[in-house]
Amino acid sequence: xxxxxxxxxxxxxxxxxxxxxxxxxxxxxxxxxxxxxxxxxxxxxxxxxxxxxxxxxxxxxxxxxxxxxxxxxxxxxxxxxxxxxxxxxxxxxxxxxxxxxxxxxxxxxxxxxxxxxxxxxxxxxxxxxxxxxxxxxxxxxxxxxxxxxxxxxxxxxxxxxxxxxxxxxxxxxxxxxxxxxxxxxxxxxxxxxxxxxxxxxxxxxxxxxxxxxxxxxxxxxxxxxxxxxxxxxxxxxxxxxxxxxxxxxxxxxxxxxxxxxxxxxxxxxxxxxxxxxxxxxxxxxxxxxxxxxxxxxxxxxxx
Amino acid sequence: xxxxxxxxxxxxxxxxxxxxxxxxxxxxxxxxxxxxxxxxxxxxxxxxxxxxxxxxxxxxxxxxxxxxxxxxxxxxxxxxxxxxxxxxxxxxxxxxxxxxxxxxxxxxxxxxxxxxxxxxxxxxxxxxxxxxxxxxxxxxxxxxxxxxxxxxxxxxxxxxxxxxxxxxxxxxxxxxxxxxxxxxxxxxxxxx
Numbered sequence: 001x002x003x004x005x006x007x008x009x010x011x012x013x014x015x016x017x018x019x020x021x022x023x024x025x026x027x028x029x030x031x032x033x034x035x036x037x038x039x040x041x042x043x044x045x046x047x048x049x050x051x052x053x054x055x056x057x058x059x060x061x062x063x064x065x066x067x068x069x070x071x072x073x074x075x076x077x078x079x080x081x082x083x084x085x086x087x088x089x090x091x092x093x094x095x096x097x098x099x100x101x102x103x104x105x106x107x108x109x110x111x112x113x114x115x116x117x118x119x120x121x122x123x124x125x126x127x128x129x130x131x132x133x134x135x136x137x138x139x140x141x142x143x144x145x146x147x148x149x150x151x152x153x154x155x156x157x158x159x160x161x162x163x164x165x166x167x168x169x170x171x172x173x174x175x176x177x178x179x180x181x182x183x184x185x186x187x188x189x190x191x192x193x194x195x196x197x198x199x200x201x202x203x204x205x206x207x208x209x210x211x212x213x214x215x216x217x218x219x220x221x222x223x224x225x226x227x228x229x230x231x232x233x234x235x236x237x238x239x240x241x242x243x244x245x246x247x248x249x250x251x252x253x254x255x256x257x258x259x260x261x262x263x264x265x266x267x268x269x270x271x272x273x274x275x276x277x278x279x280x281x282x283x284x285x286x287x288x289x290x291x292x293x294x295x296x297x298x299x300x301x302x303x
Numbered sequence: 304x305x306x307x308x309x310x311x312x313x314x315x316x317x318x319x320x321x322x323x324x325x326x327x328x329x330x331x332x333x334x335x336x337x338x339x340x341x342x343x344x345x346x347x348x349x350x351x352x353x354x355x356x357x358x359x360x361x362x363x364x365x366x367x368x369x370x371x372x373x374x375x376x377x378x379x380x381x382x383x384x385x386x387x388x389x390x391x392x393x394x395x396x397x398x399x400x401x402x403x404x405x406x407x408x409x410x411x412x413x414x415x416x417x418x419x420x421x422x423x424x425x426x427x428x429x430x431x432x433x434x435x436x437x438x439x440x441x442x443x444x445x446x447x448x449x450x451x452x453x454x455x456x457x458x459x460x461x462x463x464x465x466x467x468x469x470x471x472x473x474x475x476x477x478x479x480x481x482x483x484x485x486x487x488x489x490x491x492x493x494x495x
Contacts, residue, residue: 023337023372029318029348033362036381045374253310254317255341280330280338282310 002275004262005060005283006092006201008099012125013060013266015273016092016101017069017281021045021052024278028256031221038225040257042278053086055101057123057130062266064283072101072121073131080107087119089151091201091261095159099123100176102162104150105137114148115139116162118176138174141183153198153211153261155241166196166213166235169243189243196235196246200263200272208244209237210295212260212272215249229256232274234294245298252276252284306330320350324357327364336368343368347385355390362386363399363437370403379403394423394445395437401448402438410455417448443474447482454489463490 004016022044025035035041044051058069074087090103099121106114120134140146141164152162152172161184164170171184196213203210213235218228232252236245252258255277262273268288275281304312306329313322327342343361351358366382369375380403387396397420404413424430424442433441450465466482466489474482486495 023340023369023375025340025344025378027344027348031348032351033344033347033382033385036377043369043375043378045372046376047374253314255345276338277341278337279341280335 001278001281002089002259002261003273003281003283004089004091004201005264005271005273006094006262007264007266007271008094009097010125013062013064013264013271014092014123015058015060015066015262015281015283016072016090017056017058018089018275019054019056019071020278021048021050022278024257026255026257026277034225038223038227039221040225040227049083050080051084053084053088055087055090057092057121059125059128060283064271064285068128070128070130072119073129074119075132075135077135078108081110082107082112084112087117089259089261090119091154093154093156093201095176098176101132102152102154104148106148108137112148114150116149116152116174118174120176134177136176137179138181139179141172141181151198153200153202153213155202155209157204163198163202163211166199167191167243167246169237169241171241185241187242190246192233192246196233198261199235200260202237203263203265203270205265205270205291205295207239208295209239209241210263210270210291211235212263212274213246214259230258232258232260234291234298236295236298245295246301247294247298248301252282304329306333318345318349320346320354320357323349324354324361327361331364331368336372340365340368351389356393359386359390359393359396360437362389363395366399366403367438376403376407392423394420394427394432395434395439397423398439398444398448399437401445401452405448405452410452413448414452414456414458417445417452420445421449440475440478443469443472443478447478450482451485454485459489463493466490467493 002018006014022042025041025043027034027039031039055072056069058066061067084106087103090101093100101119104114105117106112116138118136119132123130140149152164154162164172167189169187174181194215199211199213214232216230231249234247238244252274257277260274264271270286270291272284309326323342323346327339330339343365346361347358362382363386366379369378383400401413401416430442446465450462454462466486
């Protein structure tokens with residue numbers, strides 16, 4: 001699920017693929033066939049309430065066919081002490097020659113506090129193995145007293161810089177080697193109709209930056225059972241990271257739960273990777289013309 | 304078609320029950336049960352009015368996917384119950400519910416569900432109707448469950464009779480060997 005596509009300095013198309021021990025059960029339409037726990041349930045094994053995540057790094061050929069994959073051998077730095085175990089929804093980066101998976105980890109406290117973490121990884125392309133070699137937990141800027149930080153999305157050509165909040169745009173710089181973070185700026189911006197959360201990596205497109213963000217409508221039905229709908233937008237910044245546009249909402253396959261955490265430029269195309277109902281993973285090749293249509297829509301819609 | 308082609312087709316008509324079912328079947332064939340579940344559920348939700356039998360099969364296949372994942376008993380049984388409620392005159396759901404209880408050692412439940420299924424089969428024109436996609440090989444699938452669970456609830460003579468009857472039928476080898484093994488234990492004088 002939730003694949004993060006990335007093209008590295010060698011030109012290899014890599015994907016970090018999140019593997020989970022649960023199956024998301026989501027009944028759509030008129031929801032005539034819900035699970036015993038409602039229309040939206042995370043079906044972990046009934047004797048193991050943990051929602052466990054592992055990560056696999058894959059290599060795709062130019063036709064987007066998987067040629068190699070390896071489970072990321074993670075460092076054993078602590079015993080997980082919360083129900084959500086592992087590095088979740090990691091985006092992939094290569095900064096200053098080093099590969100990083102950057103996602104949220106919530107298993108280090110008994111109440112599930114979430115913080116973004118760098119997992120520095122080494123990829124042995126000859127033997128196709130992947131191992132974590134260093135881990136850095138990133139504090140929240142300021143008081144570091146928030147409950148959960150997640151979905152920060154990094155800027156591919158600005159090492160260690162992440163958009164922490166879309167509108168107003170909050171940019172942070174997180175040290176990959178020490179638990180240090182600083183707020184670079186907060187810039188006022190047009191306000192989308194709904195909070196925009198990360199998101200794919202931020203990609204340079206011409207003289208602009210673009211990313212795919214998501215918004216979520218979480219609600220409860222009349223039986224007080226949780227449900228949700230995720231939708232995406234293309235968000236656009238100028239060269240100075242002033243947010244200048246956002247498209248209308250869209251989905252990929254019209255499922256109510258989809259989640260894009262990867263984007264990369266291959267030739268003239270934009271590759272977008274997304275998860276489908278937490279149960280399947282896709283990479284979508286998006287032609288330049290489609291991207292530029294979305295950009296025009298984003299400029300018009302925001303204004 | 305391979306899954307990539309199927310998903311491209313689906314992207315053009317994402318609520319089409321037949322396309323969702325085709326994607327589900329292909330993921331199922333590949334052993335990707337979580338992905339299969341998503342598309343089977345969409346088949347059921349978007350097809351229950353126009354493609355009732357497909358919705359029924361999807362719910363039952365969902366139950367099999369969850370059973371193969373192990374340790375999701377409540378979900379397995381829930382899917383089967385939904386399917387039976389959707390198409391109460393179809394027989395596969397009764398078989399799968401009986402087998403589910405039998406595999407969990409819930410003998411009376413399994414015995415009861417197989418009995419309901421066999422009553423339904425008695426009213427069918429073709430008792431040999433089978434649906435291997437849902438693991439239902441014909442009426443003897445239900446008879447087997449009835450016999451196994453009958454023994455566990457104290458109906459040993461019924462169990463023996465059913466096992467011997469099945470040996471005279473055209474049944475699959477795995478059933479035949481299981482029946483012979485059972486009879487060697489419960490009817491050692493039968494000369495098997």
